[in-house]
Amino acid sequence: MTAPAIGKLESRRAEASNRTPDDGPDVGEPRSSVFTFVPSDGSTPTEIVLAETVTSVEPSVPLDVDVGVGTPLLSVTDSALTITAQLTPPQVLRLANRQPLSVRAQLDGSTGPFDCRLNDSRPTADAGTYQLTCRVPIETPGVVGSEGLLAIALDERSDVPALPIEAIAGTRDRGIVYEAATGATRDVTLGITDGAFIEVTSGLSVGEQVLIPSPSLLRNR
Template sequence: MFRLKARDVRSSVAARFERWLVPDGGKVVRGVPVAELRYLGFGLQGSLPPTDAYRLLSGDLKATGSITDGPAGFDCTLLEVPSVEPNPEAGAAASPTVVCAVPQDVRAFAGLQGQIAITSGQVTNVPTLPVTAVAGSADRGEVSLVLDDGTVTIREVGLGATDGAIVEITSGLDAGMRVLASPPALVR
C-alpha cells in the first residue's frame, strides 16, 4: 500500500513489493505504473490474438478461471503484464498477455493447464448483427444496406460490444432496416 494525495492505493491481490518505477515525489499521469509487485500465488496465463486486444483490453474487465481437470468457475483478478516487444525475426506481432490470479483458496499446482474467460462488458436490448454481416470488428465498420427499391448501398456503422458471433450496432442503422448477410467488399 502507498498513499497518493491522501488516498490509500492497494494492490488488487496479495503481492510482494519488488521496486519503485517512479522516484519519490515524481509526477505521473493516470495509468502509468509506479511500482513493480510480484504475485505470491498461482496464475493462469494466456495470450490474446492481437486483433482481440481491441475488444478485450479496455473497460471494466472481469475474469473467470478454470483449471483443466481441477477447480472451475472461480473469479480471478486480471493482472497487468508488461508488453512484450515484437520479435522481428519471428515475423509476427507480439500477442498481449493476460494473467488471471488464481485465488489463494483455490487448490492449484505449477504446470497445470487451464482456461480464462474474460468479460469486458455486457449490453442488453441493443441492436445487433451477426459479425459475418459486418466489415470491421472494432469501433466502426460497414454493412451492405438494402434500400426500399432493392438496391444495395454501403453504410458506415458504429460498433460496440461483441461476443465474437454478434456485434452491437451503436450508430448508422435504425430498427427495421435490412442488410445483406455478407459484408461489403473492401475493393470497390
C-alpha cells in the same frame, strides 16, 4: 501494475504501532507502506492493493514524479500461481482503454470457475506477443503448467439491435454494411460484441436487412 494515465506514484507510511524496534517484525504482518497512483489531471487517486501472497514489492519509478501511460509502477514478487492468457491483436484492440466488468477463469482438472483478479488490465507486449495475467485464489487447487480458460466481460446488455460479425466491416465504434435491397454501403455506429454478434447503436433500424459478407476494401476500390 502499469500507469493507467499520466500521473505519479506516492507512498504513505502506515500508522505507527505500539511495537518497539527490539520486538522485531511479526511474520506475515502487513506492509509498512501503501502505494497510491495519483493522476495528473486531478481525477480520483487509486490505492494499489497488494495481495496477501505478495512477498516483496519495490517501486519501479521514482516516487512523486509524473510518468507516462503504461509505465511499470511496481516490481512485485508473488507466491501465488498465475494464469497467463495469450491475446490476439483484435482482442487487444477490444480491450483498449476499457476496464473489465468481470474476469472469470477455470483450470482443467480443478474446481469450478472462480473470480480471477487481473494483475494489470492493460495487456503486456513482448516480442509481438500480447498477454494478460491473473492470480489464482489460494483456495483453488492448481499446479505449474495447468491449462484452463479465462473469460473477460467488458459489458453486458440485452435486447439490443445486433448483427453477425460477418455482416459488418469494422468491429469497434464505426462500421460499414451492404444494404440488402440496393447493395449500397451504409455507415453504422457500433457498440459491444461477444465475438459472434455486434451491437448496432445507430445507422440501421430493427428489421432492416443487410448482406453477408460485409464490404471489403478490395471490392470498394
